[in-house]
Amino acid sequence: MREEILRLENVTRVVDDVVLLDKLNLHIFCGEIMGVVCLNGYGQESLIELIGQNLPILYGRIYFHEELVNNYAHSSNTLNKxxxxxxxxxxxxxxxxxxxxxxxxRGFRNYVIKSHVLNRQLKMLMDELGIQIDGKTQVEVLSPFEKCVVELLKAVTMGVKLIVVRDISNFISTADLPKFQRLIRMYAAQGVSFLYVCNHHEEAFKICDRISLMENGKILRVLERANFRRELIKPYYDNAFHREEIPYKEGNGVLRFQDVVTNNMDGLSFQIEKGECVILLDINHTVADDIVRVMNGEMDVISGEVRLEEKPYRIKSSREALRAGIAFIGQYPIPGMLFEDMSYIENLCFLLSEKSKRIWFDRRVLKSVIREYEPLIGPDIHAKNITELSLSSLYNLVYYRVHVYHPKILFCVQPFADADMPLRSQIILLLQQLKKKGIAVVILATSFSDSLMVADRMLQVENGKLSQEFDRAQFHHFSQDATVI
Structure with missing residues (x-):
């Protein structure tokens, strides 16, 4: 009989009269990689908190290492390993x-720290994993992948038997994700259990032994590995996952990088056409930041040339970039790209101030924008206080602001990071609307996620150079979130 590491039985957690977990059931066995695919983000944070600490619950029981540690009658607030x-x-x-x-x-009791001994022990552990990280290296200079490896080693040396891996594909590269998953499998074979939390079934299919589909704080279905098939997942997904064919015209290109060299780009060349959507897949997680900094004027290229509509691109500030027709949406645009002290319509029209100060304050212009966009946005457009709006409404505001401004190119940094399935489908539709308006969209990403649903091409960049290019007709060769090497 398999040893059980964690069991949540009909757990309901309520905080401030809000039901965060609803009769949730979850079982994890020794050496198992259990996936939780979150169809929306509701309850994810509460579940992870409750696994780590025995917080009060309204109903149910929680067992850790087959011992009752939490129940509706008594919660100790103690920490679990x-x-x-x-x-x-x-x-x-x-x-x-x-x-x-x-x-x-916890448990380290030496008063005299012998660094050479610790470094030797660490090297032995690294050699077992086939990873080379010097124990004397400061953490701040490590790559995201290396930091994850160090955290994994730390957890194992602490004697932890359950490790939660949360949304890891959002912060390590496509090239590094399979490497880290290999390490997870290695430790799982040694009896360490994992809870692998992510937002997409394709990612979970590659690593997990079983998958639980969670929505609104409740487990809807548990799939065994033998049943890892898209048709069993599809009924739980939003119908908006639909690729709309929006043609673009090939020409001289609205943006061209020609043999561009920076600290991380090594002769990078590519061209973006008007109205097309291109995924720039940053395999090594290195060039995306340089591209953003070059385009918003924070960085000069060492050599090579950037041309916008066949003219040399010489921009020295983000405001100049915006005036030239370059817009950006960051990885986490909410709330960073919004102004809470402004109304919805003022936020929506904010970028217009870069074209003309008078436009933004002209009430006739604001009324004209309301007439045009109310059919798309709905009553939210009249909101005076945007802090009372839903996350979905705020994402509409961020993307429609770009729609109103109508730049030549929009750079989106990992637009699907941390997005649950309904929000992913909404972002796809918003990107399609930008394409319809003739705006070129460049998605800077470290994984495909759902970008293929809206993209026309994918450019794979490795070691600072363009290594492969795929057009839409070739997308069927690989599934979402697969690694292309």
Whole structure:
């Protein structure tokens, strides 16, 4: 009989009269990689908190290592031996790798720290994994993948038997994700259990032994590996996952990078056409930041040339970039790209102030925008206080603001990061609307996610160079979130 590591039985958690978890059932066995695919984000945070700490619950029971640790009658608030790998990292960036793994953990009692001994022990662990990370290296200079490896080692050396891996594809590269999944499998074979939390079934299919589909704080269905098939997942997904064929015209290109060299780009060349959507797949997780900095004027290229509509691109500030027709939507646009002290319509028209100060304050212009966009946005457009709006409404505001401004190109940094399934489908529709208006969209990503649903081409960049290019007709060769090498 398999040893059970964690069991949640009919758990209901209510905080401030809000039901966060609703009769939730979850079982994880020793050495198992259990996936939780969140169809929406509701309840995910509460579930992870409750696994790590025995917080009060309204109904149900929780067993850890087959021992009752929490129930509706008594919650001790004690911590369970669980480690969560997520972004941001819990490592101390100013300390070395060895210090983070061995010293900063419960149970370390040496008063004299012998660094050479810790580094030797760490090297032995790294050699077992086939990974080379010097124990004397400071954490702050590590790559996202290396930080995850260090956290994994730290959890194992602490004796943790359940490790939660949360939305890892949002912060490590497409090339590094399979490497980290290999390490997960290695430790699972040694008896360590994993809860793999993500927002997309394709990612979970590649690593998990079983998958639980969660929505609104409740487990809807559990799939065994033998049943990892799209047709069994499809009924739970939003019908908006539909690719709309929006043609674009090939020409001289609205944007061209020609042999561009920066600290991370090594002769990068590509061209973007008007009205097309291109995924720029950053395999090594290195060039996307340089592209953004070059385009918003924060960085000069070392050599090569950037041309916008066949003219040399010489921009020295983000405001100049916006005036030239370059817009950006960051990885986490809510609330960072909105102004809470402004109304919806003022936020919607804010970028117009870069074209003319008078436009933004002209009530006739605001009324004209309301007439044009109310059929698309709905009554939210009249909201005076945007903090009372839903996340879905705020995403509409961010993307329709770009629609109103009508730039030449929009750069989207990992638009599907942390988005649940309904929000992903909404973002797809919003991107399609931008394409319809003739705006070129460049998706800077480290994984496909759902970008293929809206893209016309995919450019794979590796080691600072364009390594492969795929057009829409070739997309069927690989599934979403697969690795292309």
């Amino acid at each position: 669980v480690y969560v790998i997520e972004d941001p990292t819990k490592l101390v960036k100013d300390l070395s790798v060895a210090d983070n793994v061995f010293v900063l953990r």
